[in-house]
Amino acid sequence: MKMITDWFRHQFNNPQVVFLTLFLVLLFVVVVLMGNMLAPLLAAVVIAYLLEGLVGVLEKTRLPRLIAVLVVYFAFLLFVVLILFGLLPLLSQQATQFVQQIPSMLNVGQDVLLKLPESYPEIVSAEQIGEIMVLIRTELTSWGQKLLSVSLASVMGLITILIYLILMPILIFFMMKDKEALVAWVARFAPSEHQLVGQVWSEVDRQIGNYVRGKFWEIVIVWFACVVTFSVLGLQYTMLLAVLVGLSVLIPFVGAAVVTIPVVFVAWFQWGFTGDFFVLVSAYLIIQALDGNLLVPMLFSEVNNLHPVAIIAAVLIFGGLWGVLGVFFAIPLATLVHAVINAWPRETEDPV
Numbered sequence: 001m002k003m004i005t006d007w008f009r010h011q012f013n014n015p016q017v018v019f020l021t022l023f024l025v026l027l028f029v030v031v032v033l034m035g036n037m038l039a040p041l042l043a044a045v046v047i048a049y050l051l052e053g054l055v056g057v058l059e060k061t062r063l064p065r066l067i068a069v070l071v072v073y074f075a076f077l078l079f080v081v082l083i084l085f086g087l088l089p090l091l092s093q094q095a096t097q098f099v100q101q102i103p104s105m106l107n108v109g110q111d112v113l114l115k116l117p118e119s120y121p122e123i124v125s126a127e128q129i130g131e132i133m134v135l136i137r138t139e140l141t142s143w144g145q146k147l148l149s150v151s152l153a154s155v156m157g158l159i160t161i162l163i164y165l166i167l168m169p170i171l172i173f174f175m176m177k178d179k180e181a182l183v184a185w186v187a188r189f190a191p192s193e194h195q196l197v198g199q200v201w202s203e204v205d206r207q208i209g210n211y212v213r214g215k216f217w218e219i220v221i222v223w224f225a226c227v228v229t230f231s232v233l234g235l236q237y238t239m240l241l242a243v244l245v246g247l248s249v250l251i252p253f254v255g256a257a258v259v260t261i262p263v264v265f266v267a268w269f270q271w272g273f274t275g276d277f278f279v280l281v282s283a284y285l286i287i288q289a290l291d292g293n294l295l296v297p298m299l300f301s302e303v304n305n306l307h308p309v310a311i312i313a314a315v316l317i318f319g320g321l322w323g324v325l326g327v328f329f330a331i332p333l334a335t336l337v338h339a340v341i342n343a344w345p346r347e348t349e350d351p352v
Contacts (some may be wrong), residue, residue, distance in 0.1 A: 024340065032321075040163065040164055040167045040168050040171065041171060043164070043168060044167075044168050044171035044172045044175060045175065047076075047168070047172050048171075048172045048175035048176050048179075050212055051072050051073070051076055051172070051176060052176065052179065053209055053212075053213070054072045054075075055068045055069055055072050055176060058071060058072065066177065069173075069176045069177050072176070073172070073173055073176060076172070077169065087239075087243070090239050091239060091240055091243060094237045094238075094239055094240040095240055097237065098237050098240065098266075101269075104269075105265070105269045106133070106136065106137070108269060110129075110133050113129045113132065113133070114126065114129055116129065117129065200336075200339050200340055203339040203342065204335060204336050204339045207335045207338075207339065208332050208335055208336075211331060211332060211335065212332075213299075214299035215249065215250060215299075217299055218249050218291070218295060218296065218299055219246045219247065219249055219250070220246070221291075221295060222245060222246045222249055222287065222291055222295075223242050223243060223245065223246030225287050226241065226242035226245045226246065226284075226287060227239065227242040229280075229283050229284070229287065230242055230280075233276065233279060233280050233283065234276075235266065235267060235270065235280055236266055236270055237266060241259075241262060241263050241266065244259045244262065244263075245259050245263065245284075245287075249291065250327075250328050250331075251315060251327055251328070251330075252308075252311050252315075252331070253308065253311065253312065254312070254315060256288055256292075260284070260288075263280075263281075263284055264281060264284075267280045267281060310334060310338075311330070311331065311334065314330040314331065314333060314334035314337075315327055315330045317330075318330045318333050318334075
């Protein structure tokens with residue numbers, strides 16, 4: 001017990017360390033306990049922070065801040081409109097068609113699996129194939145019930161979306177426009193000596209800024225490459241699968257492995273084990289290889305690479321805490337933890 005007490009006394013005799021710890025604990029408590037309530041505000045803070053980088057670029061061209069904010073803000077609104085009314089309807093249409101095709105896909109898959117006991121009776125039996133198909137159909141039925149429950153709650157979902165569409169643009173605009181006033185107001189509650197927090201924030205700001213910019217262009221490039229490749233080769237559900245592949249880069253290692261399943265499955269259902277199937281799979285694997293070995297090193301040369309074990313641990317931990325959003329933000333959150341560890345004083349002197 002004395003060892004633990006001495007460690008706490010040694011680590012927290014620095015007021016800046018205490019302030020950093022209290023700040024992180026308060027931030028975690030607010031997100032966990034009030035995350036759902038403050039979701040529009042937190043989302044607006046994140047988006048305004050990301051757009052601030054573009055505002056800074058325009059300000060460097062000697063453009064007045066208000067004009068720079070308006071240009072970036074309306075460009076962001078145009079981007080959202082294109083996503084909502086251009087991309088999402090197409091994705092919804094292809095997703096609906098894909099779901100309607102699932103029973104046919106299962107029947108074809110069952111016919112193929114039923115041939116396995118004839119070819120490999122010592123490995124698999126007809127009873128085992130039947131159990132596998134029952135399990136798959138049970139899982140699909142469960143997913144269907146979940147989708148039905150979501151559709152029954154669509155009214156509340158529509159209200160939530162309307163709140164986001166109305167409140168978030170207003171919050172984002174005023175956060176960008178009055179950034180200096182808001183930062184000054186928050187700084188009033190900080191102690192006079194907060195260099196440690198500033199050091200952590202500087203590191204996080206640099207790393208996350210580079211990470212977000214790199215990921216945005218990685219998503220766009222991988223998505224565009226998949227759209228062109230899938231369209232030329234005539235793969236069904238081109239846009240849906242290309243978007244899934246593009247978004248999969250947000251989840252390192254796991255994302256690429258998971259999204260490969262629907263791409264290969266759709267190609268097999270469409271062509272079977274023919275030349276077209278192997279050409280499509282080969283082209284898709286080439287895209288994945290170029291992304292991992294060429295594109296990622298080019299886009300993230302300025303980012304401190306986290307160890308793969310740390311990345312997978314971050315995905316598991318934050319995904320378990322906050323679901324899909326936690327998975328998407330696992331790398332930035334891991335970057336925050338990494339910055340805190342790097343900035344944490346290795347030795348603290350006892351106060352005189």
